[in-house]
Amino acid sequence: MTTLQSENCQTNDLNDLFPMSIESLRFPLDNSIQIIFTGYYNGYNVEVRSPEEITLLYHMGCFGKGSASRSRPALVNSDRYPEIIRKRQYLQRNNWYKKFGDSGCTLVSSTLLKELDELTAKIVSDGEKLKKKDIIDLVSSDEEFSHDDVDTENAVNQSFSTSEKDEITVVIPNSDSEEENYFAALKPQCCVNKIKMQEKLILTPEEAFFLAYGLGSLQVVYNNNILDLEQCWTLLCSNDRHFVDRYVVYHYFRSKGYVVKPGIKFGGDFLLYKDGPGIRHADYIIVIKSDTKQDDLITILGHVRVATTTVKEILLVEVLKPNGVTSKLPESLHLYHVKEVLLTRNIPMTINNDD
Structure with a gap:
């Protein structure tokens, strides 16, 4: 088992700060002056619709992705060019209008x-x-x-x-x-263009609950009702049976200073960025071990091959659950532990002795 060094988590980028106002950090903490964002649960993810909140959340921690963009929301780009569309698209938008x-x-x-x-x-x-x-x-x-x-x-x-x-x-x-x-x-x-496609910030369930539970800077709205932490936890767990393990891993690496993003593109569960997606590529591919996944040799070699091709490393993560703890309440999360195993591929050098 290998653990990531703490000095590797340090960064000088100001965009990696959590979305909390520095002036609000007084002891005891005053919730009346803390920044509270609003997210709307749509059944799969949590949407942030305010342009000001979208800009703050993405700049202060790289949370979420744009609904009409690959990663960075279009609202954040100040040098956006006019959209190029076909004539049939324009006529269809006129009909919608x-x-x-x-x-x-x-x-x-x-x-x-x-x-x-x-x-x-x-x-x-x-x-x-x-x-x-x-x-x-x-x-x-x-x-x-x-x-x-x-x-x-x-x-x-x-x-x-x-x-x-x-x-x-x-x-x-x-x-x-x-x-x-x-x-x-x-x-x-x-x-x-009379029909504007409003850009939204899409937060994964792990990001949304981390902002609500870990930082206390997000309130989740579902069916026009503001959910408390217990209701939000129950709702997210009911829609994803692996949410507990995924959130424990997300919270663990976020607390170490990494920017955590979905890793389905590279065959993993998460991607770890030291400086953020807009600065450099991901350094690690997180693969969470579970009872439903088969950890045979072919699967492990496939993960290592993808990581080697994309200049990354594989981190096998196992969530150690304590006995007798239910996943209904988030208060029991501090009893969970995370075990890390770093996979490396050593290729022996072949020496040609024919000369």
Whole structure:
């Protein structure tokens, strides 16, 4: 059995802080000034819907993932580009807006689609001007490019002065097969997107209960009722029979300073990040041993092969349950213990003695 060194858990990244205000850490702790987030249980996960809460939770601990993003929520990205969709998608969104949108607002029809001919013509003309130059002044070239960029940006802002950047959608023609003729006749059009896909922060059950129980910074709402810790624990355990073991492992490694994420992509239960997903790749793949899983040699070699290919290491984790303890109340979690086994693959070097 090997244990992870405590110095490896230390990090200088400010994003690894827990979502708790530093000013609120006074003894005794005053719950009235503590940050409390709100999550909504949907039967599988817990959703955080407020944009401000989404930004805080992801920046202060890398909790959850975006519902419409791969990992990092789109709300956190400050340099987001306009969305590119097909024409059939745009028409379908217009139909949704007619059925479910505000009746008092006028729908932006297809007649208001503004082609980017003026902007394209300006880019082409600027490129021709640069080609005509025989001598390029390296000192003044950066300044000239910066002025052109400002003029282009001002033209776009004047054309869409009533719309924000995230409300503009680029519509391209429909095409089932992207051939050469399709790109030759491609004329993108800009429109105002009336149907906005709201980005939500999806918390796993382990993340949600850690925020509620471990940090006391999350309240879970289910059927318009705020659940207490006992009700939340019972609800999560009823939907996942392995929730107790998974949460014990999650709480254990989170307490050691690691950022814990789902590891189903790499064949494990969790992934351990020292600095967060946005800074570096995961260092360990967590595989939880249970009675329902077969730990034969082929399965172990498969885990080691995946870890070696992705430059990671395998941590076999076993949850030691005390005798006579029920999993209904979270007060018994301190009696659980976690055993770690680090798997390494030693490849002996072959020496060629034929020379």
